[in-house]
Amino acid sequence: MFISNDIPNLIGLRPSIIASVEKNGYALLRGLYDECAIAEAAKTVYQYANSCERLPTAGVKPMDVRRNTSKWSIGGRTFQDGLPRFALTVYNPQFDADIFHLRASFDRLIQVRDILAGREILRDEALLPTRFNACRVQIYPAGGGFLGEHRDQRGVSNLPGGCFIEALLLLTQKGLDYRTGGGIIRVNGTAVDPEAGTRRGDIIVYDGSTIHGVLDVDPELSFDANNLRGRAVALSTIYDNR
Helix, strand or coil: CEECCCHHHHHHHHHHHHHHHHHHCCEEEECCCCHHHHHHHHHHHHHHHCCCCEECCCCCCHHHHCCCEEEEEEECCCCHHHCCEEEEEEECCCCCCCCCCCHHHHHHHHHHHHHHHCCCCCCHHHCCCCEEEEEEEEEEECCCEEEEEECCCHHHHHCCCCCCEEEEEECCCECCCECCCEEEEEECCEEECCCCCCCCCCEEEEECCCEEEEEEECCCCCCCCCCCCEEEEEEEEEEECC
């Protein structure tokens, strides 16, 4: 685990973090977020998710998610390489209202992503009009939320150059917000739990070659679309508007 209390310190830690990603498939970063503030933000996201209108899995255009909205991701046929999943994505772009008070958190996450990738900070002003940072929260709900194992492709193809690094901000904590399931990383063919011992506000760092997924979250509970709970993570991948 790497500890950094501010962004400038992260620059010095970069070689060691990248070495850990190359060796172990991921790295864990702590100290850049306040745990209590992240917990409060997660509550706000869940309140929104349980009351807002949700876009369907298919037939949604890129422009439809360039606003505060939510979208189901259920099934497999309509996704990259038939990748199966069951989740709700809550979009919170930087150029829309800061309804979850996560704008500063997403901006910091973008900085972490790009510093570790060894490139300039790619905020929206450096990407628009053809690309933007898809700041979002992915909820894997209790009752079986999951994501099939895969390597990232969409974010890699949308990069304007340089290596692909993903920084995953944990908004929930295993053992408190959900009991079983959650993220896995496959290292040399073995499934590893990168969230063991993590806290809200920790960041999991991996690259585009890392095989990862989400095991069924609390499958022993009944899924309730009007009372979503479970595992939630924040990330900001570069999307193409077209």
